[in-house]
Amino acid sequence: MIRVSNLSKNFTLHNQGGTVLPVMRGADLTVMPGECVGLIGASGAGKSTLMRMIWGNYLAASGSIMVGDLDVVQAEPRQIIALRRATLGYVSQFLRVVPRVPTLDVVAEPLLVLGTPQDQARARAADLLSRLNIPERLWSLSPTTFSGGEQQRVNIARGFAHPYPALLLDEPTASLDAANRAVVLSLIQEAKARGAAILGIFHDEAARAQVCDRFVDVGSFTPKPQGAAA
C-alpha cells in the first residue's frame, strides 16, 4: 500500500547563505495492507521528515513514494488533496483547527468532506470521543482550550474517523495515560484487522512492541558526513 523507493531529501537554507543540508539518502520501505511498520532511529534521524514526505508537505529531492497507485513525489497538488481525503490519514503531533469549531465537528469533518450524512458522521465522532474518554460536556467546545493530552486524543479520534486504507501515526501514544494508551493501541489493532497499512513513530517501546509487525531504522538512510556522499 505504501512503497518508498530510493528517496532523498535536502533542505536549502536560503537565508543562511544558501546552506544545503542533505538529510536523507536512499530511503526504502514498504507497508503492506494489514501491517503496522514502526520507524525507529535516534532523535533527528529523520523519522518525522520521512513521514511528512509521504504526507506530501515535505518535498523529496529524488526517488518515489507510492501510496496506492499515486506517486506522491510526482503528483499534482489536487491529486494529493484527493489522496488525503479518501486514502491516506495522518495523526500528527499537533492539532490544527479553526478556533471556535466544536470538538464533535472537528472529529466528524473528515467524514463530512467525503459526503457522509451529518448525523452519521457525528455519531461516529461521538463513538470515538467516548472511547477516548473525552467527556461529553466538552464536545460542544472548541478543542483549542483543551489540555495537551485531550488535544492529542481529539486528533486521534479525527484521524480514525474515516477508515483510511493507509495511515501515518506520529507518536499517537505520547502524553497519554495507560487507559487511553490502551484505547489507541486497540484502535490501531482494529485498523490493521480491516486491512489498513500503518506507518508509525512510537517512542513508547511497550506500545510499539504491541502493535508493530516490523521496524525500519531511519538512521540507515542518514547521509554520510561532508564529502562522503556523491
Place this chain on the structure above:
Amino acid sequence: MTLMQPVALDTPLLAVRGLTKRYGPRIGCADISFDLWPGEVLGIVGESGSGKSTLLSCLAGHLRPDEGEVIFATEDGPRDVLQMAEAERRRLARSDWAFVHQNPRDGLRMGVTAGGNVGERLMAVGARHYGDIRARATDWLGRVEIAVERIDDRPSAFSGGMQQRLQIARNLVTGPRLVFMDEPTGGLDVSVQARLLDLLRGLVREMGLSAIIVTHDLAVVRLLADRLMVMKSGRVVEQGLTDQVLDDPQHAYTQLLVSSVLQV
C-alpha cells in the same frame, strides 16, 4: 470534488495564462499562469505591493490586464473572459462569480437595509417574487449568523464583523461557482476572524465553491486554502500545496516570509 454540483472534474474552472498588468513602466503583475479546479480554494500571499490585489482585480474583471488569458469554464464551455463583450462579462460576474472586498463598505450598499442588500442580488439575476426574495434573504442572514430581527436595519448600524458577514451573504445568495476574496478577514478582531473562517469553510464545503483568497495572513491560508501561490514584485515565486509551501518552503522569499511569523 464536490457532491453538490455535478461539474466536470477533468476541466479547470479557471485557467489563467501569461497574465500581465503594467502601470506605466512599473509591473503590477507579470506572466501569471495557474489552473483553479472545481471545489478548490487557492490562497495568494505576499507582502503589500507584491501584486496580489492587482492580480485579483485583473481576474475579476475590475482591471484590464495588458496581456494574457483568463479562461473560465462557462455553461457553454471554456471561454476567455477577456475577449467577452462587456455586457456578457457583467452577466457572468453576476451569475457565476462573487467578489468579497476587504472593506465591507466597498461591497455593500450602505443606504439599503440588510435584507435589501441580499435581495438586490437575487433581483439582479431575475428573482421577482417579493415573498421568495424575503424568505431567501432571511435564510441567508441566518446562515451568516445575523439575527433575523436585524433584517430591516441598515449595515451602517452593524459592527465590522457583521458587515463582513452581510457582504458574504450578499455575494453567495445567488449560488456563484467562483468567489474572489480580498483580505476577507483583514481589519477584524481575531475572535471575529475565527468566526468568519469557520463560516467560510462551511460554505465552501457545503456549496462546493471554488475560491481565490488574497491575504497576507499565513494562518488564514493554512486553515482555508488547499493550494498556495506566493507573490513577490509582481511575480509568482513559489506555488504548491498549502502545507508544503508553509512547512517546506523552497524559495528564499517564502522561507523569509514563513520564518517571520510571530508565534503565539
